[in-house]
Amino acid sequence: MAEVEEKIFEGLGVSPGIAEGEVVVHWQDEEEVPLRDIAEEEIPGEIARFEAALIATRQELLEIQQRIVAAIGAGDASIFDAHLLVVEDRTLIDEALRGLERDKHNIEFVFHQVAEKYCRTLAAIDDPYLQERVVDIEDVTRRVLRHLLGKGHGDLHKLDRPHIIIAANLTPSDTALINRDLVRGFVTEQGSRTSHSAIMARSLGIPAIVALPGICSKLTTGDQVLLDGYSGKLILEPKEQTRFEYGQIEKHKVEVENQLEAIRETPSTTRDGRHLVLSANIELPSEIDAVASSGAEGIGLFRTEFLFLNKQTSPGEDEQYEAYKTAAEKCAPHGVIIRTLDIGGDKLMHLPHAVVEPNPFLGRRAIRLCLDEPALFKTQLRAILRASAHGNIRLMYPMVTQIDEVKWANAFLEECKKELSAEGKAFKHDIEAGCMIEVPSAALIADQLAKEVKFFSVGTNDLVQYTMAVDRGNDRVAHLYQPTHPSVLRLIAMACQAAHKHGIWIGVCGEMASEIHLTPLLLGFGMDELSVVTAAVPRVKKAVQSLDFKECSELACHAAGMTDPGEIDKMCREHAKKNYRDLFDC
Numbered sequence: 357m358a359e360v361e362e363k364i365f366e367g368l369g370v371s372p373g374i375a376e377g378e379v380v381v382h383w384q385d386e387e388e389v390p391l392r393d394i395a396e397e398e399i400p401g402e403i404a405r406f407e408a409a410l411i412a413t414r415q416e417l418l419e420i421q422q423r424i425v426a427a428i429g430a431g432d433a434s435i436f437d438a439h440l441l442v443v444e445d446r447t448l449i450d451e452a453l454r455g456l457e458r459d460k461h462n463i464e465f466v467f468h469q470v471a472e473k474y475c476r477t478l479a480a481i482d483d484p485y486l487q488e489r490v491v492d493i494e495d496v497t498r499r500v501l502r503h504l505l506g507k508g509h510g511d512l513h514k515l516d517r518p519h520i521i522i523a524a525n526l527t528p529s530d531t532a533l534i535n536r537d538l539v540r541g542f543v544t545e546q547g548s549r550t551s552h553s554a555i556m557a558r559s560l561g562i563p564a565i566v567a568l569p570g571i572c573s574k575l576t577t578g579d580q581v582l583l584d585g586y587s588g589k590l591i592l593e594p595k596e597q598t599r600f601e602y603g604q605i606e607k608h609k610v611e612v613e614n615q616l617e618a619i620r621e622t623p624s625t626t627r628d629g630r631h632l633v634l635s636a637n638i639e640l641p642s643e644i645d646a647v648a649s650s651g652a653e654g655i656g657l658f659r660t661e662f663l664f665l666n667k668q669t670s671p672g673e674d675e676q677y678e679a680y681k682t683a684a685e686k687c688a689p690h691g692v693i694i695r696t697l698d699i700g701g702d703k704l705m706h707l708p709h710a711v712v713e714p715n716p717f718l719g720r721r722a723i724r725l726c727l728d729e730p731a732l733f734k735t736q737l738r739a740i741l742r743a744s745a746h747g748n749i750r751l752m753y754p755m756v757t758q759i760d761e762v763k764w765a766n767a768f769l770e771e772c773k774k775e776l777s778a779e780g781k782a783f784k785h786d787i788e789a790g791c792m793i794e795v796p797s798a799a800l801i802a803d804q805l806a807k808e809v810k811f812f813s814v815g816t817n818d819l820v821q822y823t824m825a826v827d828r829g830n831d832r833v834a835h836l837y838q839p840t841h842p843s844v845l846r847l848i849a850m851a852c853q854a855a856h857k858h859g860i861w862i863g864v865c866g867e868m869a870s871e872i873h874l875t876p877l878l879l880g881f882g883m884d885e886l887s888v889v890t891a892a893v894p895r896v897k898k899a900v901q902s903l904d905f906k907e908c909s910e911l912a913c914h915a916a917g918m919t920d921p922g923e924i925d926k927m928c929r930e931h932a933k934k935n936y937r938d939l940f941d942c
């Protein structure tokens with residue numbers, strides 16, 4: 357029998373690995389809601405369908421609620437309460453029923469129209485609370501419509517067999533809910549290498565491809581594909597020969613992984629004896645065990661905002677304290693750097709009085725939001741301080757753009773220390789506070805910031821975005837997102853020199869640190885630490901061990917005189933390949 361012709365789609369591989377299996381197309385975007393005239397006698401049937409869809413949606417929401425509580429360990433019973441209220445909202449339901457009797461159209465059409473009108477009315481009222489409810493109503497409406505249209509739910513976590521997710525986009529909150537045991541990989545139409553979902557895929561070790569426009573309509577749930585997270589190829593109905601070739605790549609990968617396993621407990625020191633702290637980035641507390649077994653020297657970036665996503669209310673002081681304490685205890689004797697809340701940009705949480713911002717990446721994000729919401733900030737600072745009594749904890753502030761932000765944040769920290777002392781609660785009095793260098797303005801005043809903090813951590817994901825004016829998640833301008841652009845390298849070098857001049861250490865926790873072809877450059881700049889995606893720790897360690905620091909310094913010097921980002925990248929890659937070719941083949 358002739359083999360079915362395989363079809364190859366090419367996107368951007370953002371999380372390495374090969375996955376094979378059945379796809380599930382995540383129904384996400386608005387679809388046409390069909391319009392159909394109905395006869396008088398069909399009305400009771402339409403009402404029954406409507407009631408069944410509302411009941412099914414209610415059940416679905418309750419299950420999500422339980423699932424989130426279990427996944428995030430929040431015990432927060434109010435999650436999705438607002439959504440549940442929408443399913444029971446008599447105004448909405450009665451208006452839909454009246455519309456059904458009056459217009460005699462199918463119920464999905466009537467309900468869609470009523471819900472849209474309801475949302476428009478609420479959105480027009482100048483009340484942040486009501487405006488926020490619009491998002492809940494839109495979400496619930498989509499769910500009810502899916503049931504009425506027989507589309508089933510679009511929830512990723514309810515699937516009970518291994519699969520590869522195909523979606524238009526995945527938000528960081530969607531990705532946080534992915535069931536790692538069943539999701540073999542994911543492919544999205546949008547996204548980029550440094551979008552938070554891509555970062556999470558790498559953290560979770562799930563192969564992923566982004567920037568594949570139109571893929572949702574080209575595949576159907578149940579299609580068999582092979583996903584190559586290295587090259588970004590998605591192969592529909594792969595041929596036997598293709599599957600064999602990928603099997604060979606997997607085999608080689610296992611061999612390299614075995615070699616890397618052998619160096620797990622060895623130090624990340626260059627051939628000529630320069631030691632660099634190699635730590636790991638985490639998003640969820642559930643990743644902490646993987647850090648300990650990766651051979652990392654602790655956690656260099658704990659993205660705490662993931663404790664806050666998918667929740668109706670923020671986690672309290674005790675809940676956060678437990679999470680930070682666990683991290684510190686599990687990483688001992690190594691340290692944990694806890695980054696204070698970096699909400700905003702593409703990571704949005706439920707906040708009372710939140711408003712939709714036209715430019716969230718340039719808006720009330722991270723330290724700006726925390727300084728504006730002292731109760732939220734102080735709760736976190738108190739939790740971090742209390743956890744510092746149980747291990748080696750430092751904290752750092754994200755998205756700093758001016759010195760006053762650090763001064764104010766430090767003042768809040770001192771205030772929290774005083775409160776805890778008065779309450780007789782233990783904490784580390786000389787806890788170190790650092791700041792991220794991820795906005796050009798921070799790099800440019802790094803010499804001034806260095807006097808206010810104990811360390812710097814360069815967030816290259818944002819530094820590139822803000823320097824190049826390229827939205828890090830927008831695939832349409834992804835070609836302009838150039839980590840080796842001379843402007844970015846100058847800012848990194850500037851921060852590094854300022855840190856060392858003022859006697860503080862500096863690391864990189866952005867994705868550049870996880871790219872093994874850039875290890876020579878970052879080492880050459882004189883970085884003291886690299887904090888990388890947990891899954892990349894063994895590779896970066898091998899890279900560091902294979903390099904000569906003096907040669908890397910010369911390379912960095914040479915790069916500083918170059919003008920073409922592509923040429924700089926190529927030079928770094930060649931240097932890396934000369935020293936650890938094996939790591940590039942899988």
Ligand code: PEP
Pocket residue numbers: 657659698794814815816817818819865866867
């Ligand atoms: C960065 O910007 O490089 C960083 C580490 O922070 P995040 O990716 O969470 O914005």
Ligand code: MG
Pocket residue numbers: 754794815817818
């Ligand atoms: Mg950042």
